[in-house]
Amino acid sequence: MMDPRTSSQDVMRCDMCETAVVQMHCDTCLANLCSACVGNHIISDESKDHKVVKFQARKSTPLYPTCTTHNKEPCEMYCKQCNIPFCLSCIASKQHLGHELSKVLQVVREKKDMITKQRNELIDTIYPTYQGIAFDVQNRMIHLEKEHGDLSTAITKHGEDWHREIDKLVKKLKAEVDEMKNIQLQTLQKHLDEILKNISEIKDEINSLETVIDTNDLSKLFGVKVNVSRYRKLPHKIMPSLPKFIPRIGHKEELSKLFGALSSNSLTSDKHGYSMMTIQKSPEAGSSLSGKQLLDEPETVTTIKIDIYSLIPYFYIVSCLSDKEIWTSGNDGTMKLYSINQGSLLKSITTKSGNMPSNIAVTKSGDLVYTDNIDRTVNIVKNEKIEEVIRLQNWVPKGVCCTSSDDLLVIMYSDDNKQTKVVRYSGSTEKQTIQFDDKGKPLYSSGFHILRYITENRNLDICVSDDGAGAVVVVNQAGKLRFRYTGHAPAPKNKPFDPRGITTDSQSHILTADFNNDCVHIIDKNGQFLSYINCGLNDPFGLCTDTNDNLFVAQLLNKRVRKIKYLN
Known part of the structure; x- marks a missing residue:
């Protein structure tokens, strides 16, 4: 909240009593005072040389720098060769003999004039120019964000198209794998059926022979025919040849070129005495x-x-x-x-x-x-x-x-x-x-x-x-x-x-x-x-x-x- 003592909607109040209207000003302490409080302000700190003036004339009293050599005497003169202020006692001591001298107030006026011109240039020209530049850069950033977004969208869409084609190719290859698998499984199943049939016949032979071995009927014993030699020749061993998928790993660079690449982009400056160039690497270069x-x-x-x-x-x-x-x-x-x-x-x-x-x-x-x-x-x-x-x-x-x-x-x-x-x-x-x-x-x-x-x-x-x-x-x-x-x-x-x-x-x-x-x-x-x-x-x-x-x-x-x- 604004201080009511200094608000533009109220009159200025004394810094000491905080009630009376300001009439005076101490240029030494930068204090706002009413007439009644001037004496109290001066005796409140007798170590200072209080310069009390009317409020309308505030900051009119020059506060000279004090001399470190001569007991804090005010430095009212300025040596342009040494670029320092000095007091009258310094002149008497001939410290600046032969140097170009000037009054401090004259140097201050020149300094203030120079600062004022620089401030006016900043306010009237440089600051508005920079504001315009900032506005222009912000617009360029917004435009750049949109353009790069469109670029990313285009790359994504192109990638999706490629993904669809790759999905079709993957589906076709997997269908071929399934067809190969089914043919080989059918062959092995037929081979297995023949082996199982032989196993069943061998079991029957074993049962028949065991019956003859246990009989005392000689006619049955002489009439038996053993077919063991038929089974001594084992079936062929079928070894399926498995297909292999051989990815073309060595052609990633070729794939990247087929997919597309980004052209180089640049940032250049204009009318500012410098230039900068940045090269954006293509995706395949960046991956290595x-x-x-x-x-x-x-x-x-x-x-x-x-x-x-x-x-x-x-x-x-x-x-x-x-x-x-x-x-x-x-x-x-x-x-x-x-x-x-x-x-x-x-x-x-x-x-x-x-x-x-x-x-x-x-x-x-x-x-x-x-x-x-x-x-x-x-x-x-x-x-x-x-x-x-x-x-x-x-x-x-x-x-x-x-x-x-x-x-x-x-x-x-x-x-x-x-x-x-x-x-x-x-x-x-x-x-x-x-x-x-x-x-x-x-x-x-x-x-x-x-x-x-x-x-x-x-x-x-x-x-x-x-x-x-x-x-x-x-x-x-x-x-x-x-x-x-x-x-x-x-x-x-x-x-x-x-x-x-x-x-x-x-x-x-x-x-x-x-x-x-x-x-x-x-x-x-x-x-x-x-x-x-x-x-x-x-x-x-x-x-x-x-x-x-x-x-x-x-x-x-x-x-x-x-x-x-x-x-x-």
Whole structure:
């Protein structure tokens, strides 16, 4: 609410008595005064030289800077060579002898004139120009969004046409497989019928011979005819020749060219003295990552044993501080820093509430961040002191990660267990909420018992492992759904995909711990399955990678961290 003493709908009131109408003004203190309060104001602080003038003449008294050399004398002169104000005593001391001198007030007037001209240029020309430019850029962004949407729709439609043709081809090939199968089954069935007929005849022969063996009628014995030699020649063994499906894997590049490709796009500047060109790679080029390649057989480099002091100890989370140190967390309410090479405990920090942290992360500056779902807080540890950054109401924080822009991404669920969302924070300020897809449907599953972890990929995609949905949910920086990854069959133990910890690497691979199958899934930035990491893992949970793309896996029950090399 506006202060009634300074409102334009009321007269100005005295700053001291707060009742009388303002008549005077102290240029020294910038105080508004009535005539009766002038004396009281002056004696209230006798250390100052109060310049009291009529209110209409306020700010007319120049407040000279004081001289640091001569007992705070007012600096009424200005040396243009030294570019400093000075007092009259400085002239007498010949400090500026031979320099070009001017009165401070003259310099101030010149300075104010220059500032006024610059301010007027900003108000009259530059600011409106920038407003026009901003409006133009916003319109271009709206147009660009629509055009790219139309482009994506065209690609989708073309893909659907291809899918229909591929479905027809698949249906035709499967029909041919069924026809081959039926012909071979009929042949084998005929062969089986002949064998079964022989089996029946052999049983009859056996019964006939057993009857003769037991008889004392010699005429029957001499009259028997044995046909064993007929069955000594066994039937031919029929081996069906199975057809093979030979996919043309080597022609993916040819298929991509047949499907179509995007032309390069560019951003150019005009009349601003700079230019920028960006080349958009075609889909087939983007799918081939240069540099590091996945190893055929990942290997465990080292194993670190973690100490957890709890009645039933569990070990959940790891986060790299550097290539030599990792933060860890379990269910004993402490966060521990370990040396990777020595495996020794370097530091231990207990959460502010004593509760088990739901998740931990490390900022770009090396500070530790953790979520407390019982206390509903997100906290940061600086110099071993814990500061509360975010306190939620009606929501409970779970997973947290630090982004390349030093924001925090926090995944949380509502008190009624019906909603889940991702919120981006800059410090304690909420910047973005991600909760629904383009059709208004929830992106993430709900429920307090569901485990959720989050990370940011190198392309700024936001990746969430959602064990309630049995999926990795990936959205772009704007929060639009890119894809859901729900596992790849056959999994090592052939059990349903059960995602836990999630991380990314320098190649924009997304790595997710699969608790049910004792492995880690590796997918590319577009959700395509690449490989599994097994390495004898047991109940893998938390994941992180260091700057050299080594993978660290927290194993829940045996309380060990595995350092695994999976890229060459």
